[in-house]
Amino acid sequence: xxxxxxxxxxxxxxxxxxxxxxxxxxxxxxxxxxxxxxxxxxxxxxxxxxxxxxxxxxxxxxxxxxxxxxxxxxxxxxxxxxxxxxxxxxxxxxxxxxxxxxxxxxxxxxxxxxxxxxxxxxxxxxxxxxxxxxxxxxxxxxxxxxxxxxxxxxxxxxxxxxxxxxxxxxxxxxxxxxxxxxxxxxxxxxxxxxxxxxxxxxxxxxxxxxxxxxxxxxxxxxxxxxxxxxxxxxxxxxxxxxxxxxxxxxxxxxxxxxxxxxxxxxxxx
Amino acid sequence: xxxxxxxxxxxxxxxxxxxxxxxxxxxxxxxxxxxxxxxxxxxxxxxxxxxxxxxxxxxxxxxxxxxxxxxxxxxxxxxxxxxxxxxxxxxxxxxxxxxxxxxxxxxxxxxxxxxxxxxxxxxxxxxxxxxxxxxxxxxxxxxxxxxxxxxxxxxxxxxxxxxxxxxxxxxxxxxxxxxxxxxxxxxxxxxxxxxxxxxxxxxxxxxxxxxxxxxxxxxxxxxxxxxxxxxxxxxxxxxx
Numbered sequence: 250x251x252x253x254x255x256x257x258x259x260x261x262x263x264x265x266x267x268x269x270x271x272x273x274x275x276x277x278x279x280x281x282x283x284x285x286x287x288x289x290x291x292x293x294x295x296x297x298x299x300x301x302x303x304x305x306x307x308x309x310x311x312x313x314x315x316x317x318x319x320x321x322x323x324x325x326x327x328x329x330x331x332x333x334x335x336x337x338x339x340x341x342x343x344x345x346x347x348x349x350x351x352x353x354x355x356x357x358x359x360x361x362x363x364x365x366x367x368x369x370x371x372x373x374x375x376x377x378x379x380x381x382x383x384x385x386x387x388x389x390x391x392x393x394x395x396x397x398x399x400x401x402x403x404x405x406x407x408x409x410x411x412x413x414x415x416x417x418x419x420x421x422x423x424x425x426x427x428x429x430x431x432x433x434x435x436x437x438x439x440x441x442x443x444x445x446x447x448x449x450x451x452x453x454x455x456x457x458x459x460x461x462x463x464x465x466x467x468x469x470x471x472x473x474x475x476x477x478x479x480x481x482x483x484x485x486x487x488x489x490x491x492x493x494x495x496x497x498x499x500x501x502x503x504x505x506x507x508x509x510x511x512x513x514x515x516x517x518x
Numbered sequence: 519x520x521x522x523x524x525x526x527x528x529x530x531x532x533x534x535x536x537x538x539x540x541x542x543x544x545x546x547x548x549x550x551x552x553x554x555x556x557x558x559x560x561x562x563x564x565x566x567x568x569x570x571x572x573x574x575x576x577x578x579x580x581x582x583x584x585x586x587x588x589x590x591x592x593x594x595x596x597x598x599x600x601x602x603x604x605x606x607x608x609x610x611x612x613x614x615x616x617x618x619x620x621x622x623x624x625x626x627x628x629x630x631x632x633x634x635x636x637x638x639x640x641x642x643x644x645x646x647x648x649x650x651x652x653x654x655x656x657x658x659x660x661x662x663x664x665x666x667x668x669x670x671x672x673x674x675x676x677x678x679x680x681x682x683x684x685x686x687x688x689x690x691x692x693x694x695x696x697x698x699x700x701x702x703x704x705x706x707x708x709x710x711x712x713x714x715x716x717x718x719x720x721x722x723x724x725x726x727x728x729x730x731x732x733x734x735x736x737x738x739x740x741x742x743x744x745x746x747x748x749x750x751x752x753x754x755x756x757x758x
Contacts, residue, residue, distance in 0.1 A: 474599055501601045503739025513601040516527045 262495035266292040276330035300476035303486035317353035354428035360420030362412035374431040394430040418449025548663040573629040580622040610736035617725040624718040631715040684723035
């Protein structure tokens with residue numbers, strides 16, 4: 250901790266839920282001695298799609314990466330506060346981070362398939378986590394994961410071909426298939442459509458909607474229209490503070506906080 | 519203007535200008551409709567057919583304004599995907615211009631009744647009370663347009679009470695017309711004409727209330743249609 254007095258911040262709207270999937274209290278994030286996130290308090294509901302929006306540098310991606318400890322990979326990054334996945338403190342020393350990231354998967358901005366076959370990309374996580382015992386079981390898991398992502402019919406005849414040969418949209422759906430193959434509880438998506446064309450974006454958004462039946466999804470997006478389309482709740486970040494959390498329908502028609510209003514109406518960028 | 523309602527300040531100044539233009543056009547359209555109402559009452563007062571011609575001319579302008587503003591709202595929805603206060607401005611504007619256009623139609627209907635009365639030399643007795651109803655309606659329209667221009671929600675709620683006064687005046691006019699018809703069945707045809715005109719004036723009051731509700735929606739984000747005044751006050755105090 251820094252020696253400075255801890256700053257508190259009251260978020261507008263309804264950041265808390267009954268029986269949340271994830272619970273964050275008084276979260277601060279520092280890069281060396283520079284504070285990037287200030288006293289974030291929020292619940293993430295089971296099987297909800299929640300979007301994190303805000304101007305560049307507001308801390309939304311930094312916050313997202315706290316939820317599966319991706320920030321651990323940055324030496325100078327330090328996270329304080331309480332972050333729980335159900336009853337488990339995800340920053341507890343006893344936590345196996347690899348296991349945590351299987352429970353809280355991640356999809357990145359740029360599709361990043363491994364330089365392997367389509368089949369091997371999806372099989373990778375299942376293999377390292379020992380999720381299947383036989384080749385038949387693994388085949389079934391891969392087919393199911395690709396089906397869920399609407400990719401199966403497009404790739405079933407070329408499973409052994411390199412994943413890098415797929416289109417951008419297909420690659421991103423493959424990355425989502427790879428994430429869900431290990432049966433996570435939460436999927437974090439960091440601007441998953443910003444490298445895709447509008448058609449591929451629509452396909453991924455449709456997929457997000459379908460996946461929300463079984464998974465909790467947190468999505469960081471620069472596109473406010475995307476947040477409005479895909480999420481049921483929206484969180485607005487500004488200069489490292491969580492300004493407002495509310496139902497998406499409220500945020501886009503009648504936000505509570507002036508800063509939220511100014512951002513979503515295009516008055517601050 | 520209420521400081522809760524922002525039109526300017528967007529990163530895109532062109533967007534500011536587009537929204538500003540829509541707001542000005544609504545006020546301009548409101549001015550035309552108000553003039554229509556003035557001319558209609560002048561016609562009623564003075565039996566002067568020139569006024570009726572003016573009302574008809576203005577109605578054509580009002581209709582064009584409605585289409586123009588609607589088109590501008592459509593363009594903003596398509597190109598800008600407005601949200602929050604901007605979205606509410608577009609929705610409220612689109613609804614309000616429809617009400618304004620209908621106010622224009624109702625005023626024209628009254629003006630046509632006056633022409634018919636002049637042509638058929640309908641007795642002045644039949645009109646008793648109509649002018650007073652018209653004056654009350656005109657005042658409500660004038661104040662409604664002021665509330666719209668300044669986005670004053672508290673005044674909007676206060677003004678909503680006026681509708682009841684107009685409804686009461688309308689009922690009195692109707693009762694008088696019934697008495698007039700009872701006196702002589704030959705009066706029925708004339709009285710029915712006047713009754714339709716009174717109905718039009720009463721409807722203008724209802725359209726003003728719709729516009730006031732739109733102002734509340736625009737400023738507060740609260741949909742207060744089909745809600746009593748007490749409930750509206752409660753909702754507004756909750757949103758403070």
